[in-house]
Amino acid sequence: MLIDFFLHLKAKKLPVSTREFLTLLEALKEHVAGNSIDDFYFLARTCLVKDETHYDKFDQAFGEYFKGVTKLPGLDADIPEEWLKMLMKKHLTPEEKAKLEKLGWDKLMEEFKKRLEEQKERHAGGSKWIGTGGSSPFGHGGYHPEGIRIGGESAGNRTAIKVWENREYRNLDDTVELGTRNIKIALRRLRRFAREGAEDELDLDGTIAGTARNAGWLDIRMRPERHNKVKVLLFLDIGGSMDDHIKVCEELFSAAKSEFKHLEYYYFHNCIYDYVWKDNRRRHGERFPLWDVMHKYGEDYKVVVVGDATMSPYEILQPGGSVEYSNEEAGAVWLQRMLDTWPRAVWLNPEPERLWDYRHSIELVRTIFNNRMFPLTLAGLERAMRELNK
Amino acid sequence: MRFEGTNTYVATPDLMLAVNAAITLQRPLLIKGEPGTGKTMLAEEVAGALGVPLLQWHIKSTTKAQQGLYEYDAVSRLRDSQLGDEKVKDIANYIVKGVLWQAFEQGKPSVILIDEVDKADIEFPNDLLRELDRMEFHVYETRQTIRAAVRPIVIITSNNEKELPDAFLRRCFFHYIKFPDKETMGRIVDVHFPKLKQNLLREAMEVFFELREVPGMKKKPSTSELLDWLKLLVAEDIPPEALRSKDRKTVVPPLAGALLKNEQDVHLFERLVFMARQNR
Numbered sequence: 001m002l003i004d005f006f007l008h009l010k011a012k013k014l015p016v017s018t019r020e021f022l023t024l025l026e027a028l029k030e031h032v033a034g035n036s037i038d039d040f041y042f043l044a045r046t047c048l049v050k051d052e053t054h055y056d057k058f059d060q061a062f063g064e065y066f067k068g069v070t071k072l073p074g075l076d077a078d079i080p081e082e083w084l085k086m087l088m089k090k091h092l093t094p095e096e097k098a099k100l101e102k103l104g105w106d107k108l109m110e111e112f113k114k115r116l117e118e119q120k121e122r123h124a125g126g127s128k129w130i131g132t133g134g135s136s137p138f139g140h141g142g143y144h145p146e147g148i149r150i151g152g153e154s155a156g157n158r159t160a161i162k163v164w165e166n167r168e169y170r171n172l173d174d175t176v177e178l179g180t181r182n183i184k185i186a187l188r189r190l191r192r193f194a195r196e197g198a199e200d201e202l203d204l205d206g207t208i209a210g211t212a213r214n215a216g217w218l219d220i221r222m223r224p225e226r227h228n229k230v231k232v233l234l235f236l237d238i239g240g241s242m243d244d245h246i247k248v249c250e251e252l253f254s255a256a257k258s259e260f261k262h263l264e265y266y267y268f269h270n271c272i273y274d275y276v277w278k279d280n281r282r283r284h285g286e287r288f289p290l291w292d293v294m295h296k297y298g299e300d301y302k303v304v305v306v307g308d309a310t311m312s313p314y315e316i317l318q319p320g321g322s323v324e325y326s327n328e329e330a331g332a333v334w335l336q337r338m339l340d341t342w343p344r345a346v347w348l349n350p351e352p353e354r355l356w357d358y359r360h361s362i363e364l365v366r367t368i369f370n371n372r373m374f375p376l377t378l379a380g381l382e383r384a385m386r387e388l389n390k
Numbered sequence: 391m392r393f394e395g396t397n398t399y400v401a402t403p404d405l406m407l408a409v410n411a412a413i414t415l416q417r418p419l420l421i422k423g424e425p426g427t428g429k430t431m432l433a434e435e436v437a438g439a440l441g442v443p444l445l446q447w448h449i450k451s452t453t454k455a456q457q458g459l460y461e462y463d464a465v466s467r468l469r470d471s472q473l474g475d476e477k478v479k480d481i482a483n484y485i486v487k488g489v490l491w492q493a494f495e496q497g498k499p500s501v502i503l504i505d506e507v508d509k510a511d512i513e514f515p516n517d518l519l520r521e522l523d524r525m526e527f528h529v530y531e532t533r534q535t536i537r538a539a540v541r542p543i544v545i546i547t548s549n550n551e552k553e554l555p556d557a558f559l560r561r562c563f564f565h566y567i568k569f570p571d572k573e574t575m576g577r578i579v580d581v582h583f584p585k586l587k588q589n590l591l592r593e594a595m596e597v598f599f600e601l602r603e604v605p606g607m608k609k610k611p612s613t614s615e616l617l618d619w620l621k622l623l624v625a626e627d628i629p630p631e632a633l634r635s636k637d638r639k640t641v642v643p644p645l646a647g648a649l650l651k652n653e654q655d656v657h658l659f660e661r662l663v664f665m666a667r668q669n670r
Binding site: 015017019020023026027030032033038039042043045046047049050051052055200202217218220227254257258259261285 | 404408415
């Protein structure tokens with residue numbers, strides 16, 4: 001049961017797994033939730049969705065799916081019949097159940113459809129939807145999403161449908177789902193362990209040496225534990241010609257975010273000039289001078305620039321060449337300055353490597369970066385990480 | 391056992407359902423949400439409402455998964471052996487029990503709070519997978535297996551500083567505590583200040599929600615800051631009228647320091663107020 005629902009979520013690219021689905025079924029079996037669709041919505045969400053960034057996707061998929069239920073009579077193929085039957089039976093009185101038996105399921109659905117159409121007109125006329133409930137076997141159909149919405153809840157009683165229809169979590173959905181394992185593994189090459197911080201591990205060799213020197217009196221030596229201390233500064237080109245590459249960039253970003261402890265990121269457009277920004281919605285209100293960024297992050301940061309470097313050569317070579325505003329110094333000056341601050345830097349280019357020679361601006365950036373430009377593919381990523389580790 | 395909220399904690403229906411699902415199916419519950427929405431409080435309230443002990447494990451960047459199980463204090467054993475202490479013969483004297491061990495040997499239900507799991511190293515959640523799944527672990531030093539007779543209720547909070555591994559997430563229930571809307575917030579304030587004058591409350595809430603709308607705020611004021619601010623307003627006996635001046639955009643609310651915790655935010659806010667005055 002509910003398998004179609006599960007597959008629907010899967011088709012909508014929610015990262016749901018069988019294990020979580022079985023948990024949901026177990027929860028239903030244990031009667032964790034009541035029988036209303038609201039409770040079911042909350043329960044399904046808590047079991048299947050493990051990240052608030054997916055809430056919005058889930059709301060949409062759930063709404064779509066259970067809206068499908070209202071269209072039931074026309075579309076028997078897509079609808080989980082048992083689910084609907086079960087849901088309805090739960091709310092029926094014994095007489096209604098008897099009637100249901102008498103009518104038979106097909107007949108009932110037909111009538112249900114008729115009733116629905118009628119209902120729509122009546123709703124337009126301003127009379128209420130749930131009120132008809134008492135006499136009809138469909139009265140409690142009010143639980144299906146359409147019904148609740150039209151019915152209008154009493155004020156203050158917030159129902160789930162409002163949550164999923166309002167899509168309150170839309171803002172949270174800014175990352176890509178976690179299909180990024182390969183990228184993570186590639187990035188893992190960059191890990192570098194070093195001893196730093198509090199001394200909380202016994203240095204056995206040091207202790208033995210020290211004790212020996214003390215003629216047998218114990219001399220305990222401690223040392224800090226090994227940590228992954230790689231620090232990464234990410235600059236992402238956004239907008240314009242980069243729109244074609246949004247997906248792969250999102251994947252890289254989402255992988256990098258979970259892989260490094262010290263990860264800072266900034267956005268730029270086409271080429272890096274005096275300003276970068278952190279939030280694309282407020283890019284004009286909230287900008288960070290590149291000078292500040294250079295002063296803030298020391299040379300132990302490794303810099304990864306992601307961009308297609310596809311622009312007019314003037315944007316790199318000429319002061320005032322920026323497409324956005326009049327820059328006092330040319331992009332090349334800023335890029336060189338960055339490389340002076342952070343000697344370990346690579347440029348990842350989502351454009352295929354074979355096209356690089358045909359674009360003048362790519363050639364320019366590549367020269368400035370001393371040939372450390374790599375394609376944004378798994379292989380390219382590995383080469384880039386090896387370069388950064390040198 | 392069911393959790394229905396308490397006198398001092400307002401739980402929304404979806405939160406209650408998530409908690410009850412975790413209790414019934416005995417799986418860990420992962421709680422996320424804006425800072426100050428009561429994530430840590432939840433564990434205390436669940437333990438209080440169910441009348442079971444609460445064991446807290448606050449995670450720091452240096453915390454290791456092993457510390458939650460047990461630690462073998464080799465250094466003091468080494469030192470004791472130098473001094474010829476009798477204790478040294480039994481290794482069990484140097485095993486220090488961690489939070490999970492303590493919970494496992496309770497023999498009755500308990501609540502474990504693993505607070506701010508995202509503070510720890512990336513590998514931390516993965517290291518606890520089996521222990522939280524099977525509720526058992528092996529002590530190599532004494533060759534014994536510690537198993538929970540009654541599975542404890544595990545509540546894990548995260549501030550989203552790091553993403554958690556998929557394998558870990560799959561084993562948990564998840565709930566994101568949304569910032570309360572005006573109505574829920576009213577109930578929360580009622581619970582904390584039952585005698586607060588109705589109109590003072592209303593005015594204060596409006597000021598508060600307007601403040602949250604100011605764009606570019608580094609740290610938006612949260613529920614716990616609202617409660618602090620109300621406490622101050624009540625203590626100072628500020629009349630409701632003071633909050634709602636004729637032209638409210640042009641006045642800094644009294645005692646705003648309780649709401650804005652970041653000097654950049656205070657500057658931003660003062661600048662906005664100043665601009666509003668200019669435009670008048």
